[in-house]
Amino acid sequence: MKMSQLRISCPQLRTRCAPLRHLPTHPLTLIHRVPVTPALIHHIRAFSSSGHSEPSLSLQQTLDIVAQQQRLTPPEYLASLNQVFNAALKENSGTFWDDHRFTAFQAMLVKRLPAFGGADVYRVLTAYARLQYCPEGTLDDLCAALVENLGELSVLQLSHTAVILSALEVTDPTVLESYCQRVREHLPAPTEEGSTSPPSPLDPREATFLALGLSHLGWRDLPTLHGLATLVVEHCSRGKGGDGEGERLSGAQLSTLLLSFATLGVQHPSLYQHLCREIADSLPSLAPQHLANVVLGLATYGDYPIHLMTAIESRLSAVLSLYKTEDLLTVAWSLVALQFFSVDLLAHIGAAMARTLDRTALSQDKERQLHQFSLTIELEAPAEIKEKLVEKGVWNTLYQPESVPTEPASDSHPTVKAIVQQLSSCLDALHVPHEQFLTVDGFYTADIAATAPPHLTHTQVGAPVSAAAKEEANCRVFFHVDDSTYDDFAEPLDPWVTLKHRHVVELGWKLVWVRVSDWDALDSDGERMTYVKRELTGETTADVTDDTHEEEDGHDVDIDESGKSR
Secondary structure: OOHHHOOOOOOOOOOOEOOOOOOOOOHHHHOOOOOOOHHHHHHHHHHHOOOOOOOOOOHHHHHHHHHOOOOOOHHHHHHHHHHHHHHHHHHOOOHHHHOHHHHHHHHHHHHOHHHOOHHHHHHHHHHHHHHOOOOHHHHHHHHHHHHHOHHHOOHHHHHHHHHHHHHOOOOOHHHHHHHHHHHHOOOOEEEOOEEEOOOOOOOHHHHHHHHHHHHHHOOOEHHHHHHHHHHHHHHHHHOOOOOOOOOOOOHHHHHHHHHHHHHOOOOOHHHHHHHHHHHHHHHHHOOHHHHHHHHHHHHHHOOOOHHHHHHHHHHHHHHHHHOOHHHHHHHHHHHHHOOOOOHHHHHHHHHHHHHHOOHHHOOHHHHHHHHHHHHHHHHOOOHHHHHHHHHOOOHHHHOOHHHOOOOOOOOOOHHHHHHHHHHHHHHHHOOOOEEEEEEEOOOEEEEEEEEEOHHHHOOOOOOOOOHHHHHOOOEEEEEEEEOOOOOOOOOOOOHHHHHHHHHHHHOOOEEEEEEHHHHHOOOOHHHHHHHHHHHHHOOOHHHHHHHHHHHHHHOOOOEOOOOOEO
């Protein structure tokens, strides 16, 4: 299967490498628009082994056979494993995982792993990746064997390994660090004069698999990503050559690279310049889903070249009738996240969406995404866009706030929940009324929704308050604890968060954006209290710190590990 045939389905600098982290936790962005699907694994599998055949026996018959096999060679183990998986896929059955015949066979395979070479381990992992599952203990053993034998993998196998690891949701930092270290041996290395090419370089056309896999894993190893970016830049700079080395990347590859690099927060201006130039050249032949990924990638990156967006606008206007609802929604949502408020284009996209929209077929995440688009038109876009949608008779189809599922709370996320508890203790000490994980204005969920009196939000905490000030309306404060933005970014990386913040402010809330990295950098209870006061008052750090010391002298407001004040 070629990359251009992949079906897309909808939704993100430390000194060396950011910690292991997954993509932004909001459900919309967990749904990467370039999924790691069985079809993609099948494409990789075509390169890995030829010992596969369509099942002629039932799953039960196959299990009976493998249960009788003893001391097989690595290729024989692989063939038997694939026979089981082929039969299971044909019958759409997952019952074999706990079958004693399969567990016994799997135990024998693991026991024989020391006899497996790197290519054998790779092929076994590929087999499991087809089902997108591997029992935890077996996966740990396979990953340990992979790390020991990474040096035996071909460059092609190495580039595909990222997708295989992402399909199996491998999150062990040791495995991923070892893998990236090995990958870097096949990437350009930076020097004072530019970069040096490795003896056996990675094929830039296979770099798509590497970038895609790392983005799904959320593994932001900056040396690897920058080496990969340099490889892509050098390839694009060579242009199309007769020897094939400079063959241009396809539209699918370009869109996947743009979205994957942007999702991982790779800051490499030259990379984006070259990708955008190549994408502009390929626009006439770019499939709808790939063009939708381009716009989403730009929205995630947070910027766009005017010439490219102008060309995209022209292309979209000409081919909207070819787009499915899903792709139209991705494009529309991404455009408003970028604040690209082209009146005619957004009115046409909105009308096209309304014509094909079937709300019963939308997932809850897609419904929320549609509501974010419509809410942007309602709150901040030029009035002409809504007027045109009303004229076309489609506005009420698109904007149905009463029926949209609310944003899920983050109370199931341990890190966010712990920070919310600590913030709550600070607000308790300041006597600020608040509620945790509260849905406000019918849609967004505040990690903390507070009602701060004017003397807290407009003057220094503890300063004298006039009677007139006390009579002013209280300030609504929306606390958002965000683990989706890397600590070297000043603005949200996730378009969902970007739109959420803009909407919250438009709805009359004072937004307090608490990044997990910023909160983790606070070393003491006093620093955390200073942080909260500063966010509420807008005072300078020095002013708030002085007041904090005065208050701490008179009150015991320490925060324990559970987040409660004592």
